[in-house]
Amino acid sequence: MELEKYSFGVGDRFGHQGKAQLNAIMKAKQKGLNIVPVWNKSHREHTIIGTCSCDVRTEADTAVKELDWTDSCYVDADHINMSNVDGFIEHSDFFTLDVADYIGKGPGHDDQKRFRDAALKYVGTLNIPDIQEQFKITGEDIDRIGSKFLFAIKEAGRIYRHIEQAKGKDNFITEVSMDESDTPQSPVELFFIMLMLAEENIPAQTIAPKFTGRFNKGIDYVGDVGQFEKEFNQDIAVVNFAIKEFALPDNLKLSVHSGSDKFSIYGPINRALKRFNAGIHIKTAGTTWLEELIGLAQAGGDGLEIAKAIYNESLTHFDELCGPYATVIDIDKSKLPSSDDIEKWDGQTFADTLRHDPTCSSYNSDLRQLLHVGYKIAAQMGVRYLDALQRYKETIATNVTDNIYQRHILPVFS
Numbered sequence: 001m002e003l004e005k006y007s008f009g010v011g012d013r014f015g016h017q018g019k020a021q022l023n024a025i026m027k028a029k030q031k032g033l034n035i036v037p038v039w040n041k042s043h044r045e046h047t048i049i050g051t052c053s054c055d056v057r058t059e060a061d062t063a064v065k066e067l068d069w070t071d072s073c074y075v076d077a078d079h080i081n082m083s084n085v086d087g088f089i090e091h092s093d094f095f096t097l098d099v100a101d102y103i104g105k106g107p108g109h110d111d112q113k114r115f116r117d118a119a120l121k122y123v124g125t126l127n128i129p130d131i132q133e134q135f136k137i138t139g140e141d142i143d144r145i146g147s148k149f150l151f152a153i154k155e156a157g158r159i160y161r162h163i164e165q166a167k168g169k170d171n172f173i174t175e176v177s178m179d180e181s182d183t184p185q186s187p188v189e190l191f192f193i194m195l196m197l198a199e200e201n202i203p204a205q206t207i208a209p210k211f212t213g214r215f216n217k218g219i220d221y222v223g224d225v226g227q228f229e230k231e232f233n234q235d236i237a238v239v240n241f242a243i244k245e246f247a248l249p250d251n252l253k254l255s256v257h258s259g260s261d262k263f264s265i266y267g268p269i270n271r272a273l274k275r276f277n278a279g280i281h282i283k284t285a286g287t288t289w290l291e292e293l294i295g296l297a298q299a300g301g302d303g304l305e306i307a308k309a310i311y312n313e314s315l316t317h318f319d320e321l322c323g324p325y326a327t328v329i330d331i332d333k334s335k336l337p338s339s340d341d342i343e344k345w346d347g348q349t350f351a352d353t354l355r356h357d358p359t360c361s362s363y364n365s366d367l368r369q370l371l372h373v374g375y376k377i378a379a380q381m382g383v384r385y386l387d388a389l390q391r392y393k394e395t396i397a398t399n400v401t402d403n404i405y406q407r408h409i410l411p412v413f414s
């Protein structure tokens with residue numbers, strides 16, 4: 001199974017927007033942009049909502065059938081590890097092995113020595129094609145990088161082989177992710193991580209490093225865009241070089257776990273893809289759920305009441321909702337509107353405040369982040385919420401499709 005050059009990961013908390021999401025990919029195809037959809041959902045999300053990977057498979061298959069999509073599509077077991085992978089094996093064909101928690105755990109002495117032996121030839125000046133900068137590598141660098149990452153990549157190997165045994169080689173796509181770690185990986189670290197992947201015989205087709213800057217959920221990038229652009233270009237050059245140097249899969253590409261809506265780095269990503277003629281996987285996580293809320297608000301009536309009720313409950317359960325996402329949200333509580341404030345809002349005001357349009361003066365990124373993690377409230381609402389998705393599905397679908405197509409696909413790929 002070989003992942004295409006451009007792939008786009010969509011998350012869908014409640015599994016109702018598969019067709020609206022696929023419609024965005026189809027609009028891109030009509031414009032000559034060939035992108036394949038990947039439906040991703042993490043163990044954390046499944047647990048909060050009470051779904052399983054079989055639901056994601058059904059959603060993907062239904063959308064594909066009803067819209068006559070004949071290109072590939074994938075179901076991604078997102079951010080899984082050894083403790084939860086088994087629940088994903090049957091219905092997924094894309095596995096994101098999350099080994100961030102294993103970074104910094106010291107490897108065994110023999111493993112460290114084997115890595116050192118393989119890496120020693122790069123001590124001295126490391127020249128990587130398409131990178132102007134020369135990297136000075138010392139034996140200490142090799143040991144430091146080994147101590148930091150080798151145990152994690154060994155763990156990725158263990159999970160990979162577990163899946164391979166169950167599904168058979170070549171029957172699934174492997175991604176290795178380290179994006180949910182504390183510090184970014186430098187291009188040099190990425191190079192040696194790729195050596196480790198090769199040594200561990202993991203045929204990764206995508207790799208998700210942690211890039212420089214903050215990737216908060218549902219809002220724009222926070223950080224030095226110039227520095228990101230430099231590193232992103234260097235990372236692509238490193239990947240291209242490492243593929244040849246270590247005989248990794250030819251189509252291995254970077255995966256950007258955007259946490260959604262990193263609009264200010266889409267320009268740099270677009271330029272880098274063109275410069276290198278490189279592929280990419282983009283994961284957008286939870287934007288679709290927010291488009292559902294926007295659609296409900298716009299629809300007015302009970303739709304708007306539901307959107308308001310979810311916001312009010314989210315305010316009440318602020319700590320409980322934000323806790324699991326503490327490292328990837330940044331909410332200024334003083335900027336959150338009160339229940340009394342929003343009581344007066346009409347649907348358009350609610351939609352404008354939530355929709356990620358930085359040019360709109362009503363847009364409130366604090367409210368957006370809170371609602372981003374507030375999907376648990378909607379899940380607890382159960383039938384009332386799901387019925388509303390059904391009742392207002394046209395308004396919602398338009399928002400879901402437009403958001404993916406206009407705000408994500410076009411800036412990254414066109």
Ligand SMILES: [Zn+2]
Nearest residue numbers: 177179180257
């Ligand atoms: Zn991620």
